[in-house]
Amino acid sequence: MAANAARQSLDDCPQIKMSQPNKSESTRGLDYLGYQVAPARWHAGTVTSKTTVKTLLILGASGDLTGRLLLPGLAGLLASGRAPGLRLVGAGSDPWSPEQWQERVKGAFEAAVGGADATGQAALAAVAAGTEYHQVDVTADGPLAELLATLEGPIAIYFALPPHVSQKACEVLHRDQLPAGTRLVMEKPFGSGTESAHELNKTLAALVPEDHIHRVDHFLGKATVLNILGLRFANRFLEPVWNRDHIEKVEVIFDEDLALEGRARYYDTAGALRDMIQSHLLHIMAFLAIDAPATIEERDLRDAVATVLRASSIKAPYTGSTRRARYAAGTIGERKVPDYAAEEGVDPSRNTETLAEVRVDIDNWRWKGVPFILRSGKALGRRRKEAVITFRPVPHLPKGFSGVDSPNQLRIGFGPDVLQLNVDVNGPGDIFTLDRASLVAELNAPGMLPYGEVLEGILTGDPLLSVRGDTAEDCWRIIEPVLRAWESGTVPLDEYDAGSAGPANWPTDVED
Numbered sequence: 001m002a003a004n005a006a007r008q009s010l011d012d013c014p015q016i017k018m019s020q021p022n023k024s025e026s027t028r029g030l031d032y033l034g035y036q037v038a039p040a041r042w043h044a045g046t047v048t049s050k051t052t053v054k055t056l057l058i059l060g061a062s063g064d065l066t067g068r069l070l071l072p073g074l075a076g077l078l079a080s081g082r083a084p085g086l087r088l089v090g091a092g093s094d095p096w097s098p099e100q101w102q103e104r105v106k107g108a109f110e111a112a113v114g115g116a117d118a119t120g121q122a123a124l125a126a127v128a129a130g131t132e133y134h135q136v137d138v139t140a141d142g143p144l145a146e147l148l149a150t151l152e153g154p155i156a157i158y159f160a161l162p163p164h165v166s167q168k169a170c171e172v173l174h175r176d177q178l179p180a181g182t183r184l185v186m187e188k189p190f191g192s193g194t195e196s197a198h199e200l201n202k203t204l205a206a207l208v209p210e211d212h213i214h215r216v217d218h219f220l221g222k223a224t225v226l227n228i229l230g231l232r233f234a235n236r237f238l239e240p241v242w243n244r245d246h247i248e249k250v251e252v253i254f255d256e257d258l259a260l261e262g263r264a265r266y267y268d269t270a271g272a273l274r275d276m277i278q279s280h281l282l283h284i285m286a287f288l289a290i291d292a293p294a295t296i297e298e299r300d301l302r303d304a305v306a307t308v309l310r311a312s313s314i315k316a317p318y319t320g321s322t323r324r325a326r327y328a329a330g331t332i333g334e335r336k337v338p339d340y341a342a343e344e345g346v347d348p349s350r351n352t353e354t355l356a357e358v359r360v361d362i363d364n365w366r367w368k369g370v371p372f373i374l375r376s377g378k379a380l381g382r383r384r385k386e387a388v389i390t391f392r393p394v395p396h397l398p399k400g401f402s403g404v405d406s407p408n409q410l411r412i413g414f415g416p417d418v419l420q421l422n423v424d425v426n427g428p429g430d431i432f433t434l435d436r437a438s439l440v441a442e443l444n445a446p447g448m449l450p451y452g453e454v455l456e457g458i459l460t461g462d463p464l465l466s467v468r469g470d471t472a473e474d475c476w477r478i479i480e481p482v483l484r485a486w487e488s489g490t491v492p493l494d495e496y497d498a499g500s501a502g503p504a505n506w507p508t509d510v511e512d
C-alpha cells in the first residue's frame with residue numbers, strides 16, 4: 001500500500017483500524033470543481049481505481065527527475081517486492097538506443113540491488129531486462145496515442161517533462177486514446193497560477209476521473225511528514241492543547257545548505273516561494289492544522305487538507321506578512337559559493353528570491369490569530385528542516401521559582417527525523433531553579449524513498465498521497481497575491497551572505 005510509512009506505525013496501534021480505500025465512494029462527487037468529467041466506463045465495471053497498473057510509462061526518460069529520483073524510488077519499491085509484474089517503458093525526444101535506456105535503468109537500480117533479498121533482486125533484474133525505450137514527440141498529435149495502444153493496461157503515464165510540454169501532451173490526447181484504467185501522473189509545478197492550474201485540471205478531467213490523476217508532491221511520501229498524522233491522532237495528550245488557546249505559533253522551516261547546484265534554468269524562474277512554499281510547505285502546514293479525520297483514506301484526509309487550505313491566506317500588507325532575500329557570495333563550510341546573481345543562467349533582473357518567509361493565517365475556530373510561519377531558503381549556513389510548535393506560556397508561574405520559564409516547544413524534524421519536546425524542569429542543583437530539558441526520540445529511518453511511496457500509491461490506484469485538483473488550485477490562490485506584490489517591488493529583496501543564517505535584520509529565535 002502507499003503511505004506505508006504512516007500506516008505501518010498506525011497498524012501497530014490497536015485503536016486505529018486500517019482498511020482499503022473505498023474507491024466507489026471516492027469517485028462520487030468528482031464534479032466538485034464543475035468540470036466535465038470522463039465517462040462512466042472508468043467509474044464502474046471491471047476497471048476500477050483498485051486495478052494495479054501493469055505498465056509504467058515514463059515520458060522524459062532522459063531527464064534529471066527520472067534519473068535522480070524516479071528510477072531510484074522505483075528501484076526501492078521493486079526491491080521490497082511491492083510492485084510485482086510491473087513493466088517499465090521509457091520515452092523521450094532523444095533517439096536513444098534500447099541499450100542506452102537499459103543502461104540508465106540498471107545504473108539507477110544498482111544501489112537497491114545490494115539491499116534486496118533474492119525476490120527483490122529478481123524483480124529488479126526482470127524490470128531492467130524487459131524495459132524498452134521509444135522515441136516520441138509527445139506534443140505531436142498521434143505518436144503518443146499510437147504508443148499507448150501497444151502497451152498492456154492499465155498504464156500509468158508519468159509526465160516527467162517540462163511543465164509546458166506536459167500540458168501540451170495532455171491537450172493533444174483524447175480520452176478514447178487512453179486504455180481503460182489509465183492514470184495520469186503530473187509533476188510540480190502544477191500550472192503557474194490559479195487560472196492555469198484550473199485550465200490544466202479541466203484538460204485532465206476530460207481525460208480520466210479525478211482519482212486517476214496523481215499530482216505528485218513527494219513530500220507527501222516522506223515518512224516523517226506522514227507521521228505527523230500518527231503523532232497527532234494516535235495520541236490523546238496533544239489534541240486538547242492543539243489550538244489557538246494553547247499554541248502561540250507554528251513554524252515550518254526548510255533551510256538548505258545547498259546553493260543553486262546548476263539548476264538555474266528551472267530555479268531562476270521559480271524561486272523559493274513557488275519551489276517550496278507553494279506546494280510542499282503548505283501541505284505540511286495543512287497536516288499540522290487539520291481536524292481529526294474519521295479515517296486516513298484519501299477522501300477523508302484530502303477533504304480535511306482541502307478544508308484547512310480553503311481557510312488559509314496570507315494577509316496584506318505583504319511588507320508585514322512576507323519577506324524575501326537573495327544570497328550573495330559566501331562560504332558554506334569549506335565551500336566557496338558565488339553570488340547568486342552571478343551564477344550561470346541567472347538573470348539578476350528577475351529578482352528571484354532564494355529565501356522566502358510568509359505568515360499564513362488559518363481563519364477558523366481552531367486557529368484564528370495563530371501565525372503559521374513558512375520559510376525556505378538556499379545556501380544557508382545551517383541545514384534545518386523541521387516544524388516547530390511553540391506553546392503559550394503558563395498562565396501563572398508559582399512564585400518562588402527562579403531561572404527562566406520558557407514556553408514548551410514540540411519540534412518535528414524532517415531530516416534528521418527526530419521528535420523533540422522541550423520542557424522546563426526544576427532541580428537538580430538549586431531545586432527551585434528552572435532548567436530546560438529536552439525529550440528526544442530519533443525516529444526509525446524510513447524504509448522507502450519518498451518517490452517509492454508516491455509510486456506505490458500510483459501503481460495500486462490509491463490517490464491518498466497525491467494532491468487533489470481543488471487543493472492544487474488553492475495553493476496557488478494562497479500565494480498569488482504575494483507573487484504579485486513581490487513582482488511589483490512592494491516588498492524589498494534583502495540580501496544575505498551564503499553560509500549565514502539569513503539577512504542580518506531577520507530575527508531568528510532558534511533554540512538548539
Ligand code: NDP
Nearest residue numbers: 060061062063064065092093094137138160161163187188
Ligand atoms: P529535464 O529538463 O531534465 O528533462 C525533461 C525531459 O523531457 C527530457 O528527457 C526531455 O528529453 C523530455 N522532453 C522535452 N520535450 C519533449 C517532447 N516534446 N517529447 C518528449 N520528450 C520531451 O527536466 P526535469 O527532469 O528536471 O523535470 C521534469 C519535471 O519534473 C518538471 O515538471 C519539473 O518541474 C519536475 N520536477 C523536477 C525535479 C528535479 O529535481 N529535477 C524535482 C521535482 C519536480 P530531451 O532531452 O530529449 O528533449
